[in-house]
Amino acid sequence: MADINITQADADTLIAMEKQCVDDKQWSFPVPGGRLAIPLASPDRRENFMLDVTRGQIKLTKATYQNRARQAIVLMRLDLDGPPHRNPDDQEILCSHLHVYREGYGDKWAIPAPPDIYPETRNLLATFQAFMRHCNVTVPPNIQMGLFS
Numbered sequence: 001m002a003d004i005n006i007t008q009a010d011a012d013t014l015i016a017m018e019k020q021c022v023d024d025k026q027w028s029f030p031v032p033g034g035r036l037a038i039p040l041a042s043p044d045r046r047e048n049f050m051l052d053v054t055r056g057q058i059k060l061t062k063a064t065y066q067n068r069a070r071q072a073i074v075l076m077r078l079d080l081d082g083p084p085h086r087n088p089d090d091q092e093i094l095c096s097h098l099h100v101y102r103e104g105y106g107d108k109w110a111i112p113a114p115p116d117i118y119p120e121t122r123n124l125l126a127t128f129q130a131f132m133r134h135c136n137v138t139v140p141p142n143i144q145m146g147l148f149s
Contacts, residue, residue, distance in 0.1 A: 004070070004072050004073050004106070005103065005104065005106070006070075006073060006101075006103070007103055008101075008102070008103035011073070011075060011101040011102075011103065014047065014049075014069045014073075014075055015067075015075050015076065015100070015101070015135070015136070016136060017042050017047060017136065018042060018043055018136055018138045019040040019041070019042065019049050019051075019067075019135060019136055019137045019138065019139075020040060020041060020042070020043060020137070020138060020139035021038065021039075021040055021137070021139050021140060021141040021142075022039045022040060022041050023039075024142065025141070025142065026142045026144055027141050027142060027143050027144070028143075028144055029053070029124070029125060029128070029143050029144065029145045030053055030054070030055045031055065032055050032056060032057050032058075032060055033055060033056070033057030034054075034055050035052070035053065035054045035055070036052070036053040036054075037050055037051070037052050037053075038050070038051040038052075038053075038141045039051075040067075040137060047069065047070075048069075048070070048071075049067060049068060049069050049075075050066075050067070050068040050071070051065075051066070051067055051132070051135070051137065051141070052064070052065070052066040052067075052068065053065055053128065054066075055124075056081070056082070059081060059082075061080065061081040061121075061122050061124070062080060062081045062082050063080045063081070063124050063127075063128075064077060064078065064079050064080070064082070065077070065078045065080075065127070065128055065131040066078075067131075067135040073101065073106075074099065074101065074106060074107035075100070075101050075135070076098065076099065076100050076101070076131075076134065076135055077098070077099040077107055078096065078097075078098050078099075078113060078118070078127070078131050079095055079096060079097055079098075079099070079110070080095065080096045080113075080121050080124070080127065081095055081096060081121070081122075082095045083095065084097075085097050085099075085110040087108070087109050087110060088105060088108055088109065093110045093111065093112060094112065096112070096113040096118065096121045097110040097111060097112055097113055098110060098111055098112070098113045098114065098118075117130055117134055118130050118131075125143070125145055128143070
């Protein structure tokens with residue numbers, strides 16, 4: 001994805017902004033190896049967001065949840081049960097970890113996933129619901145777990 005810079009104040013505003021699913025569609029949680037992109041919007045519809053879910057194909061507990069604004073700006077990304085991440089200062093952060101937009105770096109910095117927000121990272125649906133709350137998704141999409149989700 002392209003590096004698109006916005007100010008930290010703008011990013012913080014977008015992160016804190018209330019987000020709502022734009023339709024009543026029923027979404028199926030991706031099967032291993034699958035992906036999903038769910039459109040969201042602010043209540044006044046002035047800002048559009050995307051909520052992405054990507055599942056690992058081999059490791060069933062590997063997943064990535066991401067909230068984007070303005071098509072390409074990654075506001076937050078939660079990586080579960082994947083490889084460690086190396087921050088620009090060369091510090092290695094083990095999985096599960098959370099990327100939060102940082103001015104000048106985009107999503108290149110990560111912190112350990114806060115256990116008070118994400119207590120059950122092996123439970124993909126519960127963690128996805130926690131991620132939506134963390135991103136301030138107040139009207140979440142209708143997500144159904146399939147037989148093989």
